[in-house]
Amino acid sequence: MINRTMRRLARLLAIGLAFPAMQPVAAQDTGPDAPPINDRGQWLPSSVPTSDDVLRIPVPADYNAPKGSFVLVGGRLFDGTGAAARPATIVVQGKRITAILKPGEQAWPADAVVYDVTGKTVMPGLIDLHTHLTYVEKFDAGFQDAINSGADSAMRAVSRMGIFLQSGVTSVRDVASAGDVPFVLKRWQASGRIAGPRIFAAGQLITATGGHGDGLGTAPENPLGTVRLASGPDQWREAVRLQFRQGADLIKLASEYSQAEIDAAVDEAHSLGLPVTVDAETRYIDMAIKAGVDSIEHPLPRSDAAIALMAKRKIASVPTLVPYRIIQRNSGGYFGSTSRRFELNETTIVEMMRKMKKAGIKMGVGTDLVTDWIDYMPGAYIDELRAFVEVGFSPREALVAATKTSAEILRMADRLGTIEPGKLADIIVVDGNPDEDLNALERVTTAFVNGRLMLKDGRVHPPAHVEKPMPKR
Ligand SMILES: [Zn+2]
Structure with a gap:
């Protein structure tokens, strides 16, 4: 209740401050090569102080500044x-x-x-573009109870924030977590009340019935769930708006969807000023590219034509080789998954990343450490950087990918990523x-x-x- 009140207050403050500044400063370029229409910053003169996240909400000049x-x-x-x-x-x-x-x-x-x-x-500070701060440690008989508890979800997230910090990670892009937890923690971290990386939150993962993530504590049956199921374009729009209402910094979609569904979700997100990232494979990557997503997670299969289009349209990649290496080594691959039905091994994922690098696709660093894999930090993050070296980056370039380039993918390159x-x-x-x-x-x-x-x-x-x-x- 307190959180909701604070959120309303914050929004009223933002609205109050926003109106005098809401004058477009430049005509919007809508040509075929124009950047996606989701950078609200271009509607604010540079003299207006804005918050330090991708929403760029006008704020008082000393907002969130420590003393000294x-x-x-x-x-x-x-x-x-x-x-x-x-x-x-x-x-x-x-x-x-x-x-x-x-x-x-x-x-x-x-x-x-x-x-x-x-x-x-x-x-x-290092950036991790693919986290799930609240995901349960194991899928045992009680995992739904663990997801249903907002307190348990928050404590899992706080514990992981500490481990990320100890590993040198100062920003995470959380691409699906339970209910309001990532948004609440984002505010607590930003105000300096808890130690941890700054959080850019997507809120719930949006997918279709039977899609990737369905079953992982799904909303709307469970509003604290990590996954929002949606059917048909209208529900995909609504699912985007529900994350937006909470304060999402970006939207995370997952296959398997129809073209109309992902078109609707991306259009809705971009209208609201939010970038979109997607977890998809094969033909669903084609659909995502057509819909105009901003980045694509994982090293999953896709055609050479899709790779070429990603490069042409400047769609970034967060290859996340680490989770696939862990799955391969711990359990030999995916079993019984509705959404991972293709050949995926340690050779194919490196080859996919190598092709994307060769095509000139911008690549950032994400670890996707689900279940209890956070225990592999910082080795897991270093292993992901080694994958960058394996496909042709020097160690120095891998560190640039982990900092400057990942800040660019966050749309925070004017504030983060370099000293x-x-x-x-x-x-x-x-x-x-x-x-x-x-x-x-x-x-x-x-x-x-x-x-x-x-x-x-x-x-x-x-x-x-x-x-x-x-x-x-
Ligand atoms: Zn993930």
Whole structure:
């Protein structure tokens, strides 16, 4: 109830602030090569402060900013732009990186907290574009009970947020979780009340009867479910709007759908300013491309023509090889699945990723760690980066995919993904040279999210309580 009230308040605040600023600043380009009409930012002049997520809702200028400043001195900076690492000092004020100084320069506020990071690498926080924060740990007899409990779902998610943070992940794109949980946690994280990566949430996965994910605690029978079943174009539109109402940053669709259904969902999402990603295979990928989705998850089978079209229409890929490697190694493949009926092994998935790389498709990093696979972190994330190296990226380029490129796929490239003045301070400190040896990512010692210290000496660092004086008599 409190959450609902807060949400209403937040929305009223946003609406109140939005009206004076809602003047289109540029005529919308609707030509055949125009970007998808889902960037609301182009309707706001750059002078209007907007929130730090893809919805870009107008906010007060100091929105979500921690107090004070800090500097990271003595380390080597891997800034995520693709440039080689170099010695540098990084200055942060509030939530933003304000300066990159040469070694020896001391131009920072007198009261700044100074961290000595000699011998370590400072780099942008890693991004995981494919998480399911609330998914149950195992599909035993009681799994529906675990999904039905909002508290259980939230606790699973909070626990995973801590593990992601310890692994150097400072942003997750959650592409299906239970009910309102990812939205509630997103707000708690953003306000600095809990430690964890920032969350970009899709809400529930939208699929058709018998489609991928049906049975995993499906709504509407269960509003806390992770999957929204929809039949026919109108219901697909409605399912999109239900996620939008909660505050979704993007929409996640899954096969198997009809062309009319995915057309309706993508049109509805884009009208609302939301990008769409899809979990699909074979002919469903063709339909998704035709509908105009923004990214496609997984290394599932598709034709060479589909790969060429993805490249031409700038549809990004989040290949997520890790979950398929785990499934293959732990259970030998998919059994009894309605949606995974094709040959899929460790060779075919690498080949699919290699083809996409060769075609020039933009690729970001996602781990899709369902059930209890979070236990494989950070090795799972490093393994995904190794897949990038296997198909032709250098370790340095793989780290750019994990930071800058993944921020681009989040539509947050103006705020996240690199360490440059003006960017949000999502920064990690690594003991070693991860741009030369990816295994160094096993040793993330420190993480700042939005300028807040959230990982210290490799341990999750919850915000300290600040005492409020008792009221005077
Ligand atoms: Zn997934």
